[in-house]
Amino acid sequence: MTTALAHGLPVVLDAADWHARRAAHQRRVDEWLTPHLARRRAGTRHPVEDFLFTYYSHRPAQLRRWHPGAGVLLRDADPDEFGADYRAGPGGLTLDTEAVLRRRAESVEWIRTLLARTARRPGHFGCFGMHEWAMVYRQTQEEVRHNAWPLRLDPERTAEVVENARIRCSHFDAYRFFTAPARPLNLLAPTRETQHAFEQPGCLHANMDLYKWSYKLSPLVPSELVADAFALAREIRTLDMRASPYDLADLGYPPVRIETPEGRAEYAAAQRGFAERAAVLRDRLLAALGCAGRAVGPTTVVA
Template structure:
């Protein structure tokens, strides 16, 4: 797969688009419905004191709550028309939250305050993302994210890891136990160890590598002999890594409300789909586990200990890398446009 370069910078992020109340409230509802199709079943499980062994990861390892994910943000450069504040008040009552004007990094725009904020031939007031305040509050985080995404986007995807990070985490489970204790190991402890010992482990992602069993860390080849570290993320992150693809969701929600909710939801969808493969290719037996949200039923093992399974893994990994690169470029465009 060829590497991609970041998109050119967007124009200034001063408000340049105005949405009528009925328009932006409809978009907000559509976003909530899109997210709820996946999060509501997980929330229902939690209410019963249960966890989903696959997709709960997206709200355990990642810190954005289902309620926060369901909040709709227009992104920078948009005014949500609401002259008298009634639309925001109605939204708050519907959501059971504070009005949008009290959400962090949002501000009021009065009619006539910003040139071009016009709806049906008249100047209007409303709500918009406070880009300067956001950038002041998140300067170091935004700079780190921009550099990480840009450097990752320009690297070629490496597709030879075959998801062995999950196997390395379960190595020597007779001594250390396993992270997903509610699931049995598909090949048992000895069979799992044999796969680890008979494979080349080439993990490049620190937040996977740090969970390796102690005895497995020395088996990791990393990238040309260089092992992943927190400090080395910007030098090693590459678009073929499943966890780098899932992490696009993290970078997106950390940039909310600068990032719009359509882009955030697209990153969440990618993370959801990647997590499916992450666990299907793992050493765990997912028999009887339901996906819950998309009508696909259960999970099918991707047997990476066999040639056919490795080919299947690499094929899907390549598709995810391509999806991830497109989202990475979109996130970079937001950061570049914000200045």
């Protein structure tokens, strides 16, 4: 954190600096957007690469748009380029952080609490991606979500893997997609209302959702942080589907065979690595909210 931010003073970016940051962000994001948009025009879907664009509500144009975050003053910036949340002053353009926090007070505090409580909990690394298996449990090939792709095992063997597992899914937005007969097999029953109590930092979906929380906090957080969260979520999705019951080998995704001891060990090791990287992003999001609070003084809703 710079000295200016630590004392609640704006960081000043000259036009050349913020133009360079914006261009770098757009180049990075375009590497993800270009193939996705081409598939969308062609009417095709990719079960791994398109997931973050179809499951989450952040549109491609929103991901590409650059924001500096709270507490940054942009020299020689046109307010029309950045939107109604920005205010022009004698020194340059800044985000009206106080207005954004006032308008979004409830949601910002909900996200901040979730991030902080998740960060304090120990991670659990024994789920082995069984949530994806529970989503196809006792379904036919036509009924499964990604029915354009075959399952690796026959229906009875797939069901056997689920029934022999100790399913402990703590993430509501994964659990809610379990098939009806799979839900009683889960040791937990997470709900939206209990999300703050259940979320834990080893969960692949909780760590993938850092992308969601980062874009929901935009423009309070810098767009580079949103892109970092997207990049991690993209890698997590790859593991998620490699460990799933789907056979995606023809797409270049060799399976992580969690039905075997070797596959479970491979999955747990990757899960721990993602948890470590997600912890850094979670801390950065909390720090960005802290900067937003300092930008408006001690009366802000953000702790």
